[in-house]
Amino acid sequence: MARSSSGRPLGRAFFDRPTTRVARELLGAVLTVRAGGDVRSVELVEVEAYLAHDPASHAYRGPTRRNRSMFGPPGTLYVFRIHQVVCANLVTRPGEAVLLRAARPRRPAHANPSGPGRLCRVLGLTIADDGQRVGPRGRLSVTAPRPRPRPDLVLRSPRVGISRAVDRPLRFSLAGDRWVSRPRPRAT
DNA sequence: GAAAAGATTACCT
């Protein structure tokens, strides 16, 4: 599969749009985390949308101490802990977010970011990053896919690992990409 | 204050 180069930095205007659309357009985007001289980056191949009035969403019952970042401005990072692992989301509109599920490694090339917890581990994201804003000057930056994935390669399927609203097709992934996590999505 | 559940992963058969 072709490796993309890095496009323009995505900011508030990109994230302040309907969540499913942001999710779909994040496929192929490059995430970069800079810590001191260390640079790590991946290219997204799988995400999930969590919407308002969505029983599967952490924001469903309103703001709490844990999920308050989900109500921050567009482009806020929401990091939460599950079991021994952390997972990261990008907030779109208040109360809605895109879970970053899997990616193709870029730097380092041998990393394995296939899975929400592994993706965070590869990028070095921790709970301390919760609430940060992404941006070209920040620790975490996101750049537009280049080239854009072919629309016919974007798959929609049910989300993974949840127990409510299990049938909503809010998981977006790139068809046939080896880095998409399990279970493999079935084309619709 | 106690109990349950969880947007996962690694390792077992």
Added chain:
DNA sequence: GGTAATCTTTTCC
């Protein structure tokens, strides 16, 4: 394919 690990937040009594 099934299950244990492991621990914090949320929820319920």
